[in-house]
Amino acid sequence: MSAQSLPQPTAATRRLPRINPVYVLVVALILAIIVMNPAFGEPTGYMNFLKRVTALAILSAGALYVIVSGGFDLSVGSIMTLTVIGSSMLASNDPNSTYWIIPLMLGIGAVIGLINGLVVSYLKVPSLIATLGMMITLNGVAFMWSGGAPRGYLPDTFRFFGRYNITDIPVISLLPIAVICLVVFGVILWWGMHRTNFGRMLHAVGDNQQAARLAGVPVERVRISAFVVSALTAVLAGVILGGRAGVSVDIGSGFELQAITAAVIGGAQLLGGRGSVPATIAGALALEAIFTLLNLLGLAQPVRLVVQGLILIGAVAFATYQRKRAGR
Amino acid sequence: MTDTPLSTPRRFRFERHASTILLVSAVALYIALIIIMGQTRFLTLENLVAILGRSITLGITAIGQTFAILVASIDLSVASLISASAVVTSVVMNGDPAMMLPAVLAVLALGAVVGLANGLVITKLEVNPLIATLGMSLIIQGVLSYYYNNFAGNVPVEFQVFAYGTVGIVPFSLMFMFVLAGCAWFVLRFSRFGSDVYSVGGNKDAARLAGIKTDRVVIGAHVICSLCAAIAGIYLASRLRSGAPWIGAEGVYDLESIAVVVIGGTVLAGGRGGIWGTIAGVIIFSLIDSIFNVAGVDAFVKQVLRGIIIVAAVAFYAARSKRPVA
Numbered sequence: 148m149s150a151q152s153l154p155q156p157t158a159a160t161r162r163l164p165r166i167n168p169v170y171v172l173v174v175a176l177i178l179a180i181i182v183m184n185p186a187f188g189e190p191t192g193y194m195n196f197l198k199r200v201t202a203l204a205i206l207s208a209g210a211l212y213v214i215v216s217g218g219f220d221l222s223v224g225s226i227m228t229l230t231v232i233g234s235s236m237l238a239s240n241d242p243n244s245t246y247w248i249i250p251l252m253l254g255i256g257a258v259i260g261l262i263n264g265l266v267v268s269y270l271k272v273p274s275l276i277a278t279l280g281m282m283i284t285l286n287g288v289a290f291m292w293s294g295g296a297p298r299g300y301l302p303d304t305f306r307f308f309g310r311y312n313i314t315d316i317p318v319i320s321l322l323p324i325a326v327i328c329l330v331v332f333g334v335i336l337w338w339g340m341h342r343t344n345f346g347r348m349l350h351a352v353g354d355n356q357q358a359a360r361l362a363g364v365p366v367e368r369v370r371i372s373a374f375v376v377s378a379l380t381a382v383l384a385g386v387i388l389g390g391r392a393g394v395s396v397d398i399g400s401g402f403e404l405q406a407i408t409a410a411v412i413g414g415a416q417l418l419g420g421r422g423s424v425p426a427t428i429a430g431a432l433a434l435e436a437i438f439t440l441l442n443l444l445g446l447a448q449p450v451r452l453v454v455q456g457l458i459l460i461g462a463v464a465f466a467t468y469q470r471k472r473a474g475r
Numbered sequence: 476m477t478d479t480p481l482s483t484p485r486r487f488r489f490e491r492h493a494s495t496i497l498l499v500s501a502v503a504l505y506i507a508l509i510i511i512m513g514q515t516r517f518l519t520l521e522n523l524v525a526i527l528g529r530s531i532t533l534g535i536t537a538i539g540q541t542f543a544i545l546v547a548s549i550d551l552s553v554a555s556l557i558s559a560s561a562v563v564t565s566v567v568m569n570g571d572p573a574m575m576l577p578a579v580l581a582v583l584a585l586g587a588v589v590g591l592a593n594g595l596v597i598t599k600l601e602v603n604p605l606i607a608t609l610g611m612s613l614i615i616q617g618v619l620s621y622y623y624n625n626f627a628g629n630v631p632v633e634f635q636v637f638a639y640g641t642v643g644i645v646p647f648s649l650m651f652m653f654v655l656a657g658c659a660w661f662v663l664r665f666s667r668f669g670s671d672v673y674s675v676g677g678n679k680d681a682a683r684l685a686g687i688k689t690d691r692v693v694i695g696a697h698v699i700c701s702l703c704a705a706i707a708g709i710y711l712a713s714r715l716r717s718g719a720p721w722i723g724a725e726g727v728y729d730l731e732s733i734a735v736v737v738i739g740g741t742v743l744a745g746g747r748g749g750i751w752g753t754i755a756g757v758i759i760f761s762l763i764d765s766i767f768n769v770a771g772v773d774a775f776v777k778q779v780l781r782g783i784i785i786v787a788a789v790a791f792y793a794a795r796s797k798r799p800v801a
Contacts, residue, residue: 448620456610
């Protein structure tokens with residue numbers, strides 16, 4: 148295209164720096180929580196909050212890879228369940244088992260992601276159906292493995308990641324391992340999405356699959372990798388959630404939709420082409436902050452559902468409105 | 476494309492017959508299994524009716540879901556709407572036969588309002604249908620479980636006829652499902668709205684340029700979808716004799732109805748498919764269940780196989796498609 152056919156982005160139309168509204172939302176929500184409950188401003192308050200949000204934040208950032216590539220991954224919740232159930236079945240109270248269980252679980256996760264990706268790319272099954280089938284299958288596998296009720300529990304070495312706090316640190320006084328995990332994996336996922344060729348190809352595939360193919364992007368490989376990343380983060384989220392909350396048979400259910408919600412609040416575009424890892428993590432923070440706020444207000448679980456629904460629709464409607472106004 | 480000349484008049488249209496092939500193979504498998512197991516007592520008309528009768532809720536829901544998917548939309552709010560409808564039915568009736576008509580009207584009004592809201596959010600606010608209906612589902616479920624947390628009200632005996640009454644061996648509800656499917660087929664095949672549904676699902680921009688009011692078509696499809704879910708809720712209340720706020724979610728009617736529609740050959744991207752494929756999909760689903768029962772498959776293994784079968788059935792014809800999938 149020639150330069151003259153492109154409208155010049157004039158500085159005058161951008162008086163304010165373009166901040167993703169999700170960051171404003173998170174700050175506002177956290178201020179509201181602190182106003183209502185000053186204890187939240189203490190390290191134990193906000194560190195516990197971050198600890199609670201870690202699993203969802205990592206999961207959403209991984210699920211974002213699939214969303215940006217133009218698909219959905221509904222199997223992540225069941226992968227989390229499988230991780231927790233499988234680990235507790237294998238561990239049989241042996242503290243040393245953790246060192247091979249977590250790599251094994253990551254291996255299983257990689258295989259699951261690979262299958263998802265292969266089914267979507269080569270069998271041309273819409274990802275919604277493919278991962279839905281995977282979700283049903285994995286929930287069944289988890290039940291089969293545990294015989295309907297989980298036996299055994301997770302050794303402390305396994306629960307280390309979700310539960311343990313480093314204490315006696317100046318200024319912040321305590322630092323949960325989960326928060327370190329959040330930062331480390333958040334940075335890795337940010338780097339993969341926004342600083343590598345892979346991330347760029349991911350956006351290209353999600354934006355226009357045919358154009359990406361013509362431009363030489365190995366579309367199938369990129370899509371499969373996205374599913375593998377998503378499944379691996381689901382295993383990590385499962386390890387952290389299992390460490391924090393313990394074993395139960397439906398521990399991961401509902402997380403797949405919360406992950407999509409978090410990505411959408413963070414401004415990710417469903418069906419691909421647009422999304423940011425930091426904004427998605429902020430979306431997860433916002434979602435958890437809203438739940439915390441509702442708890443503080445003394446509103447019960449049903450109200451939580453209603454609010455989550457309204458926010459979900461509101462966030463997408465707002466994003467569409469903004470895009471339309473910007474003429475894109 | 477392929478090197479087969481496209482003008483050949485008798486070219487076998489695989490896509491058109493895929494759901495029939497699946498249905499025939501499921502039936503063949505079922506019969507073969509029964510003969511191998513030597514349990515020929517299952518090969519009766521009564522048993523066939525019983526197999527079909529088990530999936531009426533899913534069938535009615537899936538008929539509505541077909542409309543939503545044909546316009547390239549989707550409805551995830553059907554499960555919680557089914558729960559809400561069942562609860563409203565049994566609470567309004569509360570054992571009083573005189574309240575039967577008001578209860579049904581109230582539920583249908585509820586369905587219409589939910590469908591209208593879904594349609595308006597999707598078309599006017601341009602929210603992705605998946606998100607819009609997921610949000611709606613959370614809202615309905617939240618409101619419902621705020622007021623009720625257990626079976627509420629009860630359905631008078633006179634109304635249980637809807638679920639339990641029969642003509643000969645055929646239940647009313649089964650006939651109702653097929654009549655509903657017939658009506659839906661008639662609308663899609665012969666009415667202007669029906670052809671608009673296919674046009675909008677096939678290519679929305681082209682449909683708009685051709686003068687079709689695409690928003691109205693999408694809203695209409697969602698109203699039909701929600702009305703069907705509401706009817707499914709009424710049926711479920713009649714069968715369970717009472718409604719509870721979890722019965723829709725427990726049946727996973729949202730995802731199963733989508734799976735059934737897709738197995739029936741309706742394309743998730745919209746514009747291609749039809750009602751009879753969906754009905755074939757429903758029958759395939761209940762046949763699979765019966766096959767498992769006859770073969771004595773463990774409940775958890777059943778679930779695993781079910782997941783694999785959904786994917787395999789969709790892959791069965793999706794693999795030939797040259798269109799990119801989401």
